[in-house]
Amino acid sequence: MNPGTEPVECSGVVLTGLPPVRPYVTRFDAATGRCRPCRRRVPGRHPRQTSDALGAAASQLGPRALALAADLNKALGLSFGKVSRLFQEFFGIAVSRAGLCRALDSVARVAAPTYDALAGWMRHSAPVATPDN
Numbered sequence: 171m172n173p174g175t176e177p178v179e180c181s182g183v184v185l186t187g188l189p190p191v192r193p194y195v196t197r198f199d200a201a202t203g204r205c206r207p208c209r210r211r212v213p214g215r216h217p218r219q220t221s222d223a224l225g226a227a228a229s230q231l232g233p234r235a236l237a238l239a240a241d242l243n244k245a246l247g248l249s250f251g252k253v254s255r256l257f258q259e260f261f262g263i264a265v266s267r268a269g270l271c272r273a274l275d276s277v278a279r280v281a282a283p284t285y286d287a288l289a290g291w292m293r294h295s296a297p298v299a300t301p302d303n
Contacts, residue, residue, distance in 0.1 A: 193235070193261050231265060231273055239270055240277060 200214030231239065235257070242248045242256065250267035257263040265273075 191261055193263055236273055236277055240274055243274065
């Protein structure tokens, strides 16, 4: 150590960032046939497919994208328009406000029986002495 110098404490600078988010697209190519007796169209189906829709309606959000949209809209209060804009700007996923609304309505219908069962269980359970914050 040089005379007249005091030890100096060094502190590092920490930079926190986010990794780029790259959505993945899964395409399900399923054959479509015709019923021989009635000639009605019979679509093929992949086990992970969530809808039989064709054309413009054949594009759906996956479960993680739906969960994020639901959290942003319901827990954080972002409008469907803001969620739509965020998905487009940050993830490159084009989804309309109406599409988000319909998708979350579908999620609510699927989740309703579980929600109702949990609510019923809570109504009949003993009160909690200390609430959780």
